[in-house]
Amino acid sequence: MSEDDTALLAVKGVSKRxxxxxxxxxxxxxxxxxxxxxxxxxxxxxxxxxxxxxxxVHRVSKGEIYYNRQPIHNRAPSWLxxxxxARTFQTPRVFQSxxxxxxxxxxxxxxxxxxxxxxxxxxxxxxxxxxxxxxxSQLSGxxxxxxxxxxxxVSRPRLILMDEPFGGVHPEIKAVMQDAIKRASREEQVTFxxxxxxxxxxxxxxxxxxCLAEGQILAMGTAREVTxxxxxVSAYLGRRxxxxx
Amino acid sequence: xxxxxxxxxxxxxxxxxxxxxLNSGIVSLFVPIAMYxxxxxxxxxxxxxxxxxxxxxxSFFGLGAFGAAIAAVNWNQSLPVALLVGAVVAILGGLxxxxxxxxxxxxxxxxxxxxxxxxxEAIANTVGITHGALGITLPTFSSLSYNTLTKxxxxxxxxxxxxxTVVVWLVExxxxxxxxxxxKEDEPAAEVLGIRTMRVKLLAFLFAALVGGLAxxxxxxxxxxxxxxxxxTDTVTLQVVLMAxxxxxxxxxxxVIGTPLxxxxxxxxxxxxxxxxxxxxxxxxxxxxxxxxxxxxAVGMFLPNGLVGLVxxxxxxxxxxxxxxxxxxxxxx
Ligand SMILES: Nc1ncnc2c1ncn2[C@@H]1O[C@H](COP(=O)(O)OP(=O)(O)OP(=O)(O)O)[C@@H](O)[C@H]1O
Ligand SMILES: [Mg+2]
Numbered sequence: 001m002s003e004d005d006t007a008l009l010a011v012k013g014v015s016k017r018x019x020x021x022x023x024x025x026x027x028x029x030x031x032x033x034x035x036x037x038x039x040x041x042x043x044x045x046x047x048x049x050x051x052x053x054x055x056x057v058h059r060v061s062k063g064e065i066y067y068n069r070q071p072i073h074n075r076a077p078s079w080l081x082x083x084x085x086a087r088t089f090q091t092p093r094v095f096q097s098x099x100x101x102x103x104x105x106x107x108x109x110x111x112x113x114x115x116x117x118x119x120x121x122x123x124x125x126x127x128x129x130x131x132x133x134x135x136x137s138q139l140s141g142x143x144x145x146x147x148x149x150x151x152x153x154v155s156r157p158r159l160i161l162m163d164e165p166f167g168g169v170h171p172e173i174k175a176v177m178q179d180a181i182k183r184a185s186r187e188e189q190v191t192f193x194x195x196x197x198x199x200x201x202x203x204x205x206x207x208x209x210x211c212l213a214e215g216q217i218l219a220m221g222t223a224r225e226v227t228x229x230x231x232x233v234s235a236y237l238g239r240r241x242x243x244x245x
Numbered sequence: 246x247x248x249x250x251x252x253x254x255x256x257x258x259x260x261x262x263x264x265x266x267l268n269s270g271i272v273s274l275f276v277p278i279a280m281y282x283x284x285x286x287x288x289x290x291x292x293x294x295x296x297x298x299x300x301x302x303x304s305f306f307g308l309g310a311f312g313a314a315i316a317a318v319n320w321n322q323s324l325p326v327a328l329l330v331g332a333v334v335a336i337l338g339g340l341x342x343x344x345x346x347x348x349x350x351x352x353x354x355x356x357x358x359x360x361x362x363x364x365x366e367a368i369a370n371t372v373g374i375t376h377g378a379l380g381i382t383l384p385t386f387s388s389l390s391y392n393t394l395t396k397x398x399x400x401x402x403x404x405x406x407x408x409x410t411v412v413v414w415l416v417e418x419x420x421x422x423x424x425x426x427x428x429k430e431d432e433p434a435a436e437v438l439g440i441r442t443m444r445v446k447l448l449a450f451l452f453a454a455l456v457g458g459l460a461x462x463x464x465x466x467x468x469x470x471x472x473x474x475x476x477x478t479d480t481v482t483l484q485v486v487l488m489a490x491x492x493x494x495x496x497x498x499x500x501v502i503g504t505p506l507x508x509x510x511x512x513x514x515x516x517x518x519x520x521x522x523x524x525x526x527x528x529x530x531x532x533x534x535x536x537x538x539x540x541x542x543a544v545g546m547f548l549p550n551g552l553v554g555l556v557x558x559x560x561x562x563x564x565x566x567x568x569x570x571x572x573x574x575x576x577x578x
Binding site: 097 | 423441
C-alpha cells in the first residue's frame with residue numbers, strides 16, 4: 001500500500017497566490033490518520049494560508065487536496081466541517097455577543113451533535129465550565145483562545161487544523177491541551193495539523209514536523225531531524241535546539 | 246415556553262378585543278403602527294440579527310400589494326387567495342433578489358436592495374398587468390361600514406405583527422438566531438464552524454419577503470387604490486429600518502418599542518411642520534422624508550443599539566462590579 005492510501009489528508013502541488021505574491025508554492029505532503037503534524041516557519045512563510053486553502057477559506061490557485069481520498073479543494077468550509085475538518089484561528093474568532101455555551105453550540109446546528117454533557121466535559125478541561133453562561137466578550141484573551149479550541153472539538157472532528165493554539169495560554173492548561181491532543185490522536189485516531197512557533201512544545205508533541213519558508217516546504221521529518229536541518233536552522237531557528245527528554 | 250405562547254395568544258386576543266371597544270377614529274391611528282410593526286419584525290431577522298442592511302422592504306411590500314391587487318382584479322380571486330398570491334410573488338422576488346445579492350457584503354447588499362425598489366417601480370409603471378401609472382382599484386366591501394372595516398384592517402395587521410414578533414422571539418432563543426448573530430459578527434468564521442451562511446441569510450431574507458408581502462397585500466385592500474409610485478417608495482423602507490433600529494435591531498422587543506415611538510414622533514413633527522406652508526404644499530411633504538433621514542442619523546450616532554441597547558447598557562453597568570468580583574474569586578484572588 002502506498003502512503004497515499006492510508007493518508008487522511010493529501011496535499012498535492014498546491015499553490016496559492018494573492019495578486020503578485022505566491023504565498024504557498026507547489027506544496028505537497030500527506031498526513032496519516034492519527035498523526036500529529038507540526039508546521040513551523042518564519043512569519044509570512046505561508047502557514048496560515050496553507051491552512052486556509054485546506055479548509056476552504058481560500059480557493060487554491062493550483063493543485064489538489066484530498067481528504068479521505070475525496071477531493072476537497074475549493075469546497076465550502078461549512079461542508080468541510082460536516083465531513084469532520086475543524087479549525088482554529090491564529091487570533092481567536094469567538095463570537096463576542098454570544099455566550100460561551102452558544103459559541104459551543106454553533107457547530108452542532110448542522111452536525112446535529114448536540115450533547116450538553118460532552119460540551120460540559122470539554123469546557124471543564126479548559127477551565128471554562130463555570131463561565132458557561134458568560135458572554136464571550138467577558139472572557140480574557142487567553143480564555144477566548146481556549147474557548148475557540150474547545151469549540152473546535154464539539155463537532156467531533158477527524159482532522160483539526162490549529163493555528164498557534166498555545167500562544168498566551170497558561171502552562172498548566174497548555175499541558176492539559178497537549179495531553180488531550182495526544183490522547184485523541186492515540187485513542188481515537190484524530191489527526192492534527194498544528195502551526196506553532198513554540199518549538200519545545202512541538203518537539204514533544206508532534207510525530208513529524210514540516211518547515212515552511214517562502215511558501216515552500218524546506219524540510220519535513222521527525223521533529224529531531226527537522227530542527228537539526230541546516231537549512232531550517234539558518235532560515236528559521238537561528239540556533240540548534242537540544243532535545244530534552 | 247408554552248406559557249409564553251399562551252400569553253402571546255392572550256395579548257393578541259386582548260388587543261383585538263380592545264379594538265372593537267374603541268372608537269374607530271382612534272383605531273385608525275393605530276392601523277399604520279400595526280402594519281409597520283409587522284414589517285419591522287420582518288426586517289429584523291436579517292437586518293437586525295444578521296447585520297445585513299436590507300433597504301428593500303418597499304420591494305417586498307410592493308410585490309405583495311401588486312400581486313394581491315392583480316389576483317383580485319385581473320383574475321377575480323377572493324381576498325385570501327389574493328393575499329396568498331401577493332405573498333408568493335414577494336417570496337419569489339425575495340428568492341431572486343437574495344440569490345443575486347446575498348453574496349455581496351456590506352454596502353453592496355444595501356445598495357442592491359435599495360435600487361431594487363426603483364427598478365420594480367419602473368417595471369410596475371410600464372407593464373400592462375399592473376395598469377401602469379394609472380394604478381389598480383381593488384374590489385370594495387360595500388356591505389361593511391367604514392368603522393367596521395377600520396377595525397378589521399387593524400386586527401389583520403396586528404395579528405400579522407404579533408405573529409411576526411413571536412417568530413422573531415422564537416428565533417432569538419434558537420441556535421438559528423445564534424447563527425445569524427455569528428454571521429453579523431464574523432461571517433467567514435461562522436462558515437468555518439459549519440453554518441451554511443448563504444442558506445441562513447436567504448431564509449431570513451425570505452421571512453422579510455413573506456411578512457412584507459402579506460403587509461403589502463393587506464395594505465392594497467385597505468387603501469382600495471394603489472399606484473406604483475406610492476407603493477414602491479423608499480419612504481416605506483426608511484420607516485421600517487428606522488422603527489427597527491430606534492427600538493433596537495437584533496432584539497424582538499426593538500420593533501415593539503420603536504414602531505409606536507417613531508410613528509408618534511413623526512405624527513407630532515407633521516403636526517408642527519405640516520402647518521408651516523413654505524412654498525405651497527410641496528415642501529412640507531418632502532420634509533417628512535428629511536425628518537426620517539435625520540432621525541436615522543441621530544439613532545446611528547446616539548443609539549447604535551437602539552433603546553433596548555441603551556437599557557441593556559444601563560443594566561450592564563450596574564451589574565459589572567459583581568461580575569468582576571466573581572471573576573476575581575474564581576481566580577482565587
Ligand atoms: N488574504 C491575503 N491577501 C493578500 N496577501 C495575503 C493574504 N493572506 C496572506 N497573505 C500574504 O501571504 C504571505 C503568507 O502569509 P501567512 O499569513 O500565510 O503567513 P504565516 O506563515 O501564517 O505567518 P505568521 O507566522 O506571521 O502567522 C504573506 O506575505 C502575506 O502577506
Ligand atoms: Mg499565520
